[in-house]
Amino acid sequence: xxxxxxxxTLAAAATLGMLMAxxxxxxxxxxxxxxxxxxxxxxxPALTSIQTPKDAVLPxxxxxxxxPATTTLAYIGxxxxxxAQLGINIFNGVQLAVSQHNKANANCQVQFKKFxxxxxxxxxxxPVTQATKEADIIGVVGLPFSGESKATGNIFExxxxxxxxxxxxxxxxxxxxxxxxFRGLGNDAVQGPAAAKFITGKLGxxxxxxxxxxxxxxxxxxxxxxxxxGSALIGTDKVTTGQKDFxxxxxxxxxxxxxxVFYSGYYAEGAPFDQQLVAKGFTGTFIGPDGLKDDQFIKxxxxxxxxxxxxxxxxxxxxxxxxxxxxKAANNMEPGTYSIEGYDAATVLLAGIDAGNQDxxxxxxxxxxxxxxxxxxxxxWNDKGELQAPTVYGYKVENGKxxxxxxxxx
Amino acid sequence: MIPTLLTMLPASASDSSxxxxxxxxxxxxxxxxxxxxxxxxxxxxxVALGYTLVYGVxxxxxxxxxxxxxxxxxxxxFTLSFLGFGPSAPNLSxxxxxxxxxxxxxVAICASALTAFLLERLAYKPLRKRNAPRLxxxxxxxxxxxxxxxxxxxxxxxxxxxxxxxxRSRPIFEVFGTFIYDQQLIIVIAAVIMMVITxxxxxxxxxxxxxxxxxxxxxxxxxxGVNKEKIIITTFVIGGIxxxxxxxxxxxxxxxxxxxxxxxxxxxxxxxxxxxGGIGNVRGALLGGLLLGLIGNYGQILLGNSQxxxxxxxxxxxxxxxxxxxxxxxxxxxxxxx
Numbered sequence: 192x193x194x195x196x197x198x199x200t201l202a203a204a205a206t207l208g209m210l211m212a213x214x215x216x217x218x219x220x221x222x223x224x225x226x227x228x229x230x231x232x233x234x235x236p237a238l239t240s241i242q243t244p245k246d247a248v249l250p251x252x253x254x255x256x257x258x259p260a261t262t263t264l265a266y267i268g269x270x271x272x273x274x275a276q277l278g279i280n281i282f283n284g285v286q287l288a289v290s291q292h293n294k295a296n297a298n299c300q301v302q303f304k305k306f307x308x309x310x311x312x313x314x315x316x317x318p319v320t321q322a323t324k325e326a327d328i329i330g331v332v333g334l335p336f337s338g339e340s341k342a343t344g345n346i347f348e349x350x351x352x353x354x355x356x357x358x359x360x361x362x363x364x365x366x367x368x369x370x371x372x373f374r375g376l377g378n379d380a381v382q383g384p385a386a387a388k389f390i391t392g393k394l395g396x397x398x399x400x401x402x403x404x405x406x407x408x409x410x411x412x413x414x415x416x417x418x419x420x421g422s423a424l425i426g427t428d429k430v431t432t433g434q435k436d437f438x439x440x441x442x443x444x445x446x447x448x449x450x451x452v453f454y455s456g457y458y459a460e461g462a463p464f465d466q467q468l469v470a471k472g473f474t475g476t477f478i479g480p481d482g483l484k485d486d487q488f489i490k491x492x493x494x495x496x497x498x499x500x501x502x503x504x505x506x507x508x509x510x511x512x513x514x515x516x517x518x519k520a521a522n523n524m525e526p527g528t529y530s531i532e533g534y535d536a537a538t539v540l541l542a543g544i545d546a547g548n549q550d551x552x553x554x555x556x557x558x559x560x561x562x563x564x565x566x567x568x569x570x571x572w573n574d575k576g577e578l579q580a581p582t583v584y585g586y587k588v589e590n591g592k593x594x595x596x597x598x599x600x601x
Numbered sequence: 602m603i604p605t606l607l608t609m610l611p612a613s614a615s616d617s618s619x620x621x622x623x624x625x626x627x628x629x630x631x632x633x634x635x636x637x638x639x640x641x642x643x644x645x646x647x648v649a650l651g652y653t654l655v656y657g658v659x660x661x662x663x664x665x666x667x668x669x670x671x672x673x674x675x676x677x678x679f680t681l682s683f684l685g686f687g688p689s690a691p692n693l694s695x696x697x698x699x700x701x702x703x704x705x706x707x708v709a710i711c712a713s714a715l716t717a718f719l720l721e722r723l724a725y726k727p728l729r730k731r732n733a734p735r736l737x738x739x740x741x742x743x744x745x746x747x748x749x750x751x752x753x754x755x756x757x758x759x760x761x762x763x764x765x766x767x768x769r770s771r772p773i774f775e776v777f778g779t780f781i782y783d784q785q786l787i788i789v790i791a792a793v794i795m796m797v798i799t800x801x802x803x804x805x806x807x808x809x810x811x812x813x814x815x816x817x818x819x820x821x822x823x824x825x826g827v828n829k830e831k832i833i834i835t836t837f838v839i840g841g842i843x844x845x846x847x848x849x850x851x852x853x854x855x856x857x858x859x860x861x862x863x864x865x866x867x868x869x870x871x872x873x874x875x876x877x878g879g880i881g882n883v884r885g886a887l888l889g890g891l892l893l894g895l896i897g898n899y900g901q902i903l904l905g906n907s908q909x910x911x912x913x914x915x916x917x918x919x920x921x922x923x924x925x926x927x928x929x930x931x932x933x934x935x936x937x938x939x
Binding site for chain 2: 272276429
């Protein structure tokens with residue numbers, strides 16, 4: 192009997208609370224919503240088409256390739272975990288390249304295997320060790336994230352297994368003397384300064400607050416960006432992977448009256464951060480790097496995401512018609528961030544297999560001396576494994592979708 | 602050996618300023634940090650009560666309580682998305698928002714209480730029947746936690762559910778130059794009211810007396826005519842009800858927090874809060890929760906780095922336990938005169 196009474200009281204208490212919410216909504220002062228930050232009226236039009244190289248290498252090749260039935264390529268990276276969507280975008284791209292290749296080359300059916308790291312440096316060594324021990328795997332697309340790439344580069348090196356990362360952008364990754372590591376995009380030593388130039392230039396921000404997470408990626412990019420921002424940088428704060436409540440950081444930003452916030456990290460934290468920032472009345476712009484540029488960001492930040500811009504050393508694959516339609520047919524969704532980079536990286540490896548490089552050593556030297564166009568850009572690496580001429584694109588949120596606004600930082 | 606250890610140091614340690622104390626910021630942001638800390642602390646406290654009650658009665662650390670909580674979050678999410686809430690703040694009258702949120706609260710409470718009930722019946726009761734040693738309970742709790750987490754994962758996938766905005770949070774008045782938001786006020790007041798009711802219930806009602814009796818001495822309590830099994834299941838359900846309420850407030854504050862492993866860290870913090878206040882003690886859970894929320898926020902502002910925030914929070918925990926091994930208010934659900 193008493194319990195019933197308690198339930199009623201609990202409900203009553205809750206009602207009381209809600210009622211207060213109601214009254215509060217009514218009584219809210221109009222002006223106080225914009226407690227900090229200047230509003231931005233920057234309007235940069237969306238890009239509708241991009242140029243693709245004329246003689247881009249495609250996975251199908253000439254259709255006459257032969258290879259042993261055991262020939263295997265692998266994707267190693269996040270399939271689950273908080274930032275899984277970035278990994279899913281990539282392996283869908285890789286999968287598409289492999290399917291197109293196998294369809295065109297009846298005598299060369301390349302196997303494709305996936306290994307899940309959850310995007311977590313602590314969990315990545317297991318799947319990488321397992322993959323490198325499988326002798327049939329002669330080339331790898333991955334790992335997508337910087338932390339896990341750093342943790343596992345030595346394993347690839349010992350097993351002489353070539354791997355092309357389609358997404359890891361931390362500059363120090365190519366400074367380890369690894370000979371098997373290749374980066375299929377620009378690094379953060381390129382992205383950071385480009386982002387800084389974009390924020391203070393095109394976006395016209397005067398007071399920028401920089402918030403970074405604790406990942407290798409977030410720390411590295413935070414450094415190169417803050418160097419580029421110079422005197423426009425009015426403060427920095429550090430958050431943790433997995434953090435959900437950002438009220439302390441937001442309080443600092445509002446007090447500093449920043450007109451732009453740059454978040455150096457991934458969307459799992461960036462999205463709730465932007466959402467809470469806007470809920471506390473922030474009216475400036477929110478800028479994030481490639482780690483934030485995903486539809487998941489919009490889903491998780493909700494309406495708040497309307498204030499967001501992104502920088503990314505990735506090419507808008509959705510603007511390449513042939514790729515877009517094939518990807519959509521295979522996966523029933525639009526290509527995401529790094530889908531085209533995954534596709535291109537796989538194409539480099541497949542072209543090598545087709546050219547007769549069907550063991551680890553031969554495929555490695557193939558990639559080393561590679562010098563051809565892919566759909567997204569020209570692929571030629573220096574002796575460290577960096578691309579020669581990477582580009583950085585700007586993106587924005589328009590009507591709940593991420594759209595490219597053109598190359599930045601030039 | 603030493604070089605290996607050195608390479609294990611965090612990357613930021615090589616920076617010239619790997620730890621900084623930003624005292625001006627703390628002074629400037631003191632009040633807003635306090636209000637935000639109390640808000641999150643109230644949520645910790647509601648969840649902490651679930652740990653504390655079960656520990657008090659069974660001496661069991663119910664690690665699966667974080668999943669009891671996250672099931673409540675899913676309850677809120679499904680109810681509100683069924684009712685048409687989306688990423689934008691709804692364009693509804695205040696009355697209908699309240700009705701909708703109450704409905705979500707009821708569903709969340711049911712989801713959490715049901716999870717707690719099933720957990721007790723399927724995981725712990727069979728062990729009790731066989732007189733399993735305490736370690737087995739602990740392992741089962743961890744196992745149950747993972748089972749629920751990854752079942753959700755298999756059904757809902759790795760990504761968080763899309764954000765739902767319940768209402769647009771607005772500042773309502775100013776204290777010490779800082780705006781108090783309606784959302785903060787609702788969460789703190791509703792949470793405190795619920796905890797007061799729980800506390801009254803435990804100390805005054807017949808069932809509450811039963812709970813305290815079982816906590817103090819289960820065998821004697823049984824001899825005195827207390828139905829031990831019924832008391833245990835009631836305790837789990839009360840913990841579930843409070844976790845369900847916490848779930849509503851949590852999703853209100855963090856709309857994108859509904860994720861298969863979304864309860865894990867919060868659960869650890871809430872458990873720490875329970876220990877800090879004195880595990881097994883209802884008032885201790887409230888105190889511990891609020892304290893942990895405050896320490897976390899002050900730490901973030903002072904040190905500008907939330908990695909240090911957790912260090913500070915747990916150093917405080919260790920220091921408190923060194924001075925008062927039973928937590929600030931002591932571990933005494935049974936003996937509590939409360």
